Amino acid sequence: MIVVEDLHKHFGGFHAVDGASLEIAKGSITGLIGPNGAGKTTLFNVVAGVLPPTSGRVLMDGEDITGLPPHELFHKGLLRTFQIAHEFSSMTCRENLMMVPGNQSGETLWNTWFGRKRIADEERALRAKADEVLEFLTISHIADLKAGEISGGQKKLLELGRTMMVDAKIVFLDEVGAGVNRTLLYTIADAIKRLNEERGYTFVVIEHDMEFIGRLCDPVIVMAEGKKLAEGTLDEIKANDQVIEAYLGTGLKNKDKLQGADA
Numbered sequence: 001m002i003v004v005e006d007l008h009k010h011f012g013g014f015h016a017v018d019g020a021s022l023e024i025a026k027g028s029i030t031g032l033i034g035p036n037g038a039g040k041t042t043l044f045n046v047v048a049g050v051l052p053p054t055s056g057r058v059l060m061d062g063e064d065i066t067g068l069p070p071h072e073l074f075h076k077g078l079l080r081t082f083q084i085a086h087e088f089s090s091m092t093c094r095e096n097l098m099m100v101p102g103n104q105s106g107e108t109l110w111n112t113w114f115g116r117k118r119i120a121d122e123e124r125a126l127r128a129k130a131d132e133v134l135e136f137l138t139i140s141h142i143a144d145l146k147a148g149e150i151s152g153g154q155k156k157l158l159e160l161g162r163t164m165m166v167d168a169k170i171v172f173l174d175e176v177g178a179g180v181n182r183t184l185l186y187t188i189a190d191a192i193k194r195l196n197e198e199r200g201y202t203f204v205v206i207e208h209d210m211e212f213i214g215r216l217c218d219p220v221i222v223m224a225e226g227k228k229l230a231e232g233t234l235d236e237i238k239a240n241d242q243v244i245e246a247y248l249g250t251g252l253k254n255k256d257k258l259q260g261a262d263a
């Protein structure tokens with residue numbers, strides 16, 4: 001579904017992504033792991049159109065999407081989750097979801113004056129869709145809470161919910177587990193799994209929590225020094241000498257992360 005070909009992203013003389021080539025299979029939940037500084041987030045940002053590449057190509061279903069801006073990728077169904085922006089924190093969770101689909105009739109002056117009924121219909125449909133998303137994610141109880149008032153884990157679910165307001169095909173998740181308690185982490189993992197199985201979403205997940213990766217992801221791709229080092233199931237990856245060395249080379253803390261210890 002996604003093919004990354006010899007991708008480079010340089011910051012001055014520093015090669016954050018340095019010739020990465022990898023494939024994301026349609027219908028998979030692919031894990032992207034690697035020691036700190038391996039270039040995972042930078043790769044995400046280039047694929048999702050947030051940063052232009054220095055060189056290389058990104059294909060989606062055979063189409064060259066290299067360097068397309070995020071809003072164009074959004075329309076193609078490629079989404080990267082973002083933290084709820086500060087300015088949306090005073091809106092309710094439901095309103096945050098209702099904001100997602102652009103191009104609503106209410107956005108033009110013409111429609112504001114002449115299309116009141118259409119706007120009301122659209123708003124009703126959006127509201128129903130937002131409520132359905134909240135229910136799917138088992139967070140209906142936070143619909144009327146302000147986004148700034150909910151917990152970190154609930155925010156992650158809401159970010160995931162934003163991808164459900166449009167017809168996402170492939171979703172890039174960066175460290176969904178960071179700072180989230182175990183119970184909510186399992187709720188998030190469950191939501192990802194159900195979106196994958198029931199709605200056909202493909203996911204690419206960057207995560208340091210190996211239990212989370214093991215529970216969800218197959219295959220797992222390991223990045224080190226800006227390129228792909230290995231790919232396989234988590235068990236294969238954990239037994240791979242090159243991978244162990246890459247984690248060890250960046251310090252014991254990283255090695256503990258690979259083995260799934262609290263780090």
Ligand SMILES: Nc1ncnc2c1ncn2[C@@H]1O[C@H](COP(=O)(O)OP(=O)(O)OP(=O)(O)O)[C@@H](O)[C@H]1O
Pocket residue numbers: 011014016034035036037038039040041042043
């Ligand atoms: N805008 C930037 N300018 C300069 N250097 C950058 C920039 N963004 C990232 N880097 C550097 O590129 C390298 C790769 O960073 P990146 O965040 O992609 O790694 P990562 O694998 O996601 O790491 P982590 O697991 O710690 O999040 C790091 O050394 C980082 O300091």
